[in-house]
Amino acid sequence: MTDTLHAQWVVLDIEGTLMPTAGVHVVLYDYARPRLGPWIDAHPDDLAVRSAVARTKAEAGLPEDATTAEVVAVLHGWMSADRKAAPLKDLQGLIWQDGYARGDLVSEYFPDVVPALRAWHSAGLRLAVFSSGSVAGQIASFSTTTEGDLTGLFRHHFDTVNAGPKREAASYAAIAEGLGGPTPGRIVFLSDVPAELDAAAAAGWQTIGLARDGEPFAAADFGAHRVAKSFDEFRIVTDD
Template sequence: MTGSLRARWVVVDIEGTLTATSQVHVVLYDYARPRLGPWIDAHPEDERVRRAVADTKAEGGLSADASTAEVVAVLHSWMDADRKAAPLKALQGLIWEQGYARRELISRYFPDAFPALRRWRESGVDLAVFSSGSVAGQIASFSHSTDGDVTGLFEHHFDTVNAGPKREAPSYRAIAAGLGDPRPEEIVFLSDVPAELHAAAEAGWQTVGLARPGEPFADADFAPHRAVESFDEIHIVPVGGGDTDV
């Protein structure tokens, strides 16, 4: 177990940190892929869909009158490249939200994740999420998990739309502002991606890398960040709490 970290906030990534990458790249991606075109055609008046389609055309180099099939081809190419494109994430989030509501999807999380989050929350540490998945998708996932509805654990949700790219320090400063501007060193960020940890550290945050066996970044170089294989190795106490280093 690591020595104790003192924090007011813990901000967690989802993919590779709370849940296996396959939960996103296999289960959720496979669910959304065939539904993108039908969803776009079925919701022409939904401003969220219209904006996502327009942004896809702009970012994908398509004409304004490009067909749904052309838009979907761009979206599929982004999925294949695992590109964290905001319009793709917005559409996926809407589709996943419906899938969870229909009980066609359920999120499976690592068994060490929520027991640790609950311990930290009960000790007085507040929790937030920063994921490339849309806020709508995050909430839908947490509402229908193998641990039940766990949305009550989290005070705030951030994505690449309301915060910014996950590998850039200004995004973490924007999140800190959204958390009420605590001192940067009073925020701990947990992620399986070293580049995200670098950006958070540049913003002054404390960082811990999740090097989970079998995950894409399991053997990555996490230096200079501390790295663990499980949340069971992380001990977080609220700012002002007792000195319980182990």
């Protein structure tokens, strides 16, 4: 693929696009899973934790006096089903923040990713993230990586709470507003999930599908979207 795209903003998915899916589903999920209950019990007065617990009970139909163990059973079920439930994402984000701060967690990206991010940033492109993981979790993951602290590369972070579902065009319209209202055609979205690319394209965005070897969507049908196996296979430049 040798396409050159002209844009103002590059919006990036994380899982399967910037880092291996196993980096989330194995490393991060396995870190959070045994810590959910202890974290809830250790932070009874934390408003974010209390809110997440209350929302979990409401969504799962649990009584208000449900035990931590009952809440955690629901959260574990959501994790196993890979359900993008907001209260789960909030709790995971808090736990991951702590894990990165402690040095227990260090993000590792595909080898083509960080050089491309730095080059785009240096060239004047504006970078943002749209991931199902919480904004807090996103920032934490970029703060401690094998390539150093990358948080300064990104101007905005979006998740399914502040933007909406990743497979709905309205979410991408909301993000465009959050970016300051650039012309939709000046935004490029990179993701490994065809349905997400469809939604972004429906909102008028340019799209690139990442079909990385060994990833769940490597052999997916990307339809009319541009497709690449790595960031080395295309160029994004700005006219600004």
